[in-house]
Amino acid sequence: MSLWLLLPIMIGTSFFITGALRRYALTGRLMDIPNSRSSHSTPMPRGGGVAIVLTFLSVLPFLALNHMLSWSLMLALLGSGSAVAIIGFLDDHSHIPVSWRLLGHFGAAIWALFWLGGLPPFNLFGMYFDLGWVGYTLAVVYLVWLLNLYNFMDGIDGIASVEAICVCMGGMLLYTTLDFPGSQQAMAWIMPMLLTAAVAGFLFWNFPPARIFMGDAGSGFLGITLGILSLQAAWVAPQFLWCWLILLGVFIIDASWTLIRRFLRGKKVYEAHRSHAYQYASRHFGRHLPVTLGVVGINLFWLLPIALWVALGKIDGLTGLLIAYFPLVMLAVKFKAGKAE
Template sequence: MLNSFLPSVVAFLLSMVVSYILASSELPFNSLDVPGKRSLHERPTPRLGGVAILLGIIAGWMVAHATQPLVNEFVFFAGAAVLVAAVSVADDFFTLSQIARFIVHLLACGLVLFGCVYENTGWPLLVFYAIATIWLVNLYNFMDGMDGFSGGMAVIGFSALGLAAWFSGATHLSMMISVVAAAALGFLVFNFPPARIFMGDVGSATLGFLVAGFSLWGINEQAYAIWLPLLIFSPFIVDASVTILRRAFNREKIWMPHRKHFYQRLVQNGWSHRKTVLCEYVLMLACAGSALAMHYYQIVAPGLVAWAVIYLVLAVVVERKVRDRVPF
């Protein structure tokens, strides 16, 4: 029993300690997140918290592998995650081109597809998986713009995904996912509003990649269906996807920095970071809890229809309130 929790405990403690060190140290200027056009914070803040998350994840996975040897896919998966993190660290310091990042993300995606899902998947689906992975990497980066937001989504989302894998008997997959949730929780201790440290690209890109990777791996092992990770992480997926579609419809340059995500507009309408993120946590917990119930009791269609209606109502309410500058 102890061996099951030890990897997550190690991941949490190491991530928390490294986050504290990085948040408390005098760091070079280029490792600070300076407020910009898409920022909601007002002062330069250390942005290498993703390194703490990554170190916690790697340490937790190594402990898991030592106590209970993981499947062969672990090597491909861990290597791909480190590859994404490495290019993100380089980008934080040297500002790499979008093409360079895209190529590395594609290589990492190829490692996961080859090592974890290739045998049972045709080429059309592999192409779809690759596109979805690249989108999730960028999506998580887009949504990493508020204290405690991305870290909270990681803690709640990966915890729920790990439970779903455990319900299905995929214990090795559940253990690896739980380590990610624990590492994110260690970081969240110092990222909750008012944040002392941000995760930066190394954190957001790695977590987005892990969302895609664990989704594909779990689907391939029939631990859960595709709708489950989509619903669990829908607070991010819906906000980012609707926002980019709306901006494209309005003929805006979708690649330019902006502050038009729903969570950003709530803050601009007068909500504090803490109030906004706590309300987002309620939404995340509702999505995660209902997804697990739907998965366990196999009541999928009614639940998905209900959530489609809920998101439509939420979008309309937020849109009208923000447009008319009416306090919530």
């Protein structure tokens, strides 16, 4: 089957599964009831992110069998993604203690790192460093943090969906900066393209005003999947890790700045709240749409050009990261991220 035929099939599949999940949730089995920490005011079905999980994971064996995806990457994505999605799905239905969730998250991250071969050589100012077991440890923490911050950032209509699509599109463009004909790595752009298709079908239902929420199953799955794809990209070209960190900047800065500030105030960092910058911004504008579109604008017109600049070797990765993140930190400060509500 042609990839160009597979794309509309995936978009349609994700769309219809999301619709079915919405009908299931509306029976009362999976409704998000507003409380003092919510960014919405009416009960809303949730769990629609399962459509993304099922649509994306179902094509991986097909790609591996047709030599469009390595078996190692397939096992990394399928095993860790399934584990995180199942944990999130169970937590959506009935609360799972934080300690058990984190245990599962670390297990999924270790599984992924095993099949990926660990953290690739680290590029800093033109020098390459192999961090060995320290790199493995840092990579596991990175994956666990990314999947959890994605959950934290999935708080208003459409924001987690458009972030995933923007990051994946940027990730696809990165591969156009290199020339590697005949290599299986030349097919690396397929994964972000297919994840974009899976999210696009769901976004129809989730774009402001949303008719269903993603839920922990979908947000955690997107977080660890994007993390795996970023590490895979770094195996293709070491500078690509910096590029993916730049592309993920909106979520990384908002979540990290907010939780650091809450920690310094003595708050439990895993406790639900609505003090992220994007949540303050949505209350400031009185709607979710301007904030969600703002995230798209920042990704396309600020972060993507810098990431491509780094990929082309015009600037060092760390320097590009600092340039990209500085205005994001200023936005977090402006919208009082982490401040007491």
